[in-house]
Every structure is written in structure tokens, then in C-alpha cells.
Amino acid sequence: MDQRYIISTQFKGRGSLTTIETEEEQNYYLNSKNFDQYIASLTKRFEDELAKN
Numbered sequence: 001m002d003q004r005y006i007i008s009t010q011f012k013g014r015g016s017l018t019t020i021e022t023e024e025e026q027n028y029y030l031n032s033k034n035f036d037q038y039i040a041s042l043t044k045r046f047e048d049e050l051a052k053n
Contacts, residue, residue, distance in 0.1 A: 020045045 021042065028038040 016049050017046060020049060 024038055024042045027033045
């Protein structure tokens with residue numbers, strides 16, 4: 001039995017996640033944030049963005 005499923009793999013928010021990632025990395029590398037702050041901020045911003053979509 002050959003079953004095929006259609007699953008949408010498109011995610012419209014990828015561009016904004018890339019922007020968030022770049023901004024947070026810049027803050028970390030410029031010593032504006034320590035590693036824990038970087039991860040916490042990145043996680044929160046990602047979760048907020050994913051909640052929109």
C-alpha cells in the first residue's frame with residue numbers, strides 16, 4: 001500500500017527568525033550581552049515570533 005501525505009513544509013516566518021538571530025548574535029559578539037542573556041533573549045524572541053505564525 002503506497003500512501004502519500006501532503007504536509008506543508010513552508011514557514012513564512014523564517015526571514016524574521018534569521019533577522020532575530022543576526023541581531024542577537026551581534027549583541028553577543030559586541031559584548032552587549034553575556035552568553036546566558038544571549039540565549040534567553042534569543043529564545044524569547046523566537047518563541048514570540050513563532051506564536052505569531
